[in-house]
Amino acid sequence: MENKNEFAFGRKNYLFMIVGLVVLAIGFIIMTLDAEPYGEGFMGITLGPIILVIGFIIEFFAIMVKDRKKA
Template sequence: MNKNNNMPFGKRNYIMMLAGLAVLVLGFVIMSLDSEPFGFGFLGLTLGPFIVFVGFIIEVLALLHHPKEK
């Protein structure tokens, strides 16, 4: 990381954060699409929460990713 650069993360970190945010939103949208009462179908109980969990994992990885020094 360049000492003159005041950004706390690199470009790849921010791209990963945006991707994680998009996956989180996708998971919540999938949960809201469930046609069963109170969201008790496959989309609301299984697929949506799993996708939200993956989104949070992507966010954690984006925060922990450290770019290699040149």
């Protein structure tokens, strides 16, 4: 019988998820800090979205990585 108090992911997964969420938040904040109107400068169109993509990659990795303790 399975232990019902077990989480779906391990500690490593949750740490990566938190890091990914922080990176996503930083990406959105960078996009709002652009001085150009409507966020059409370098920070709003280039740097912010690149940081967001990195954050989503970290989140994908956090979901897909297998925790060694859970295996």
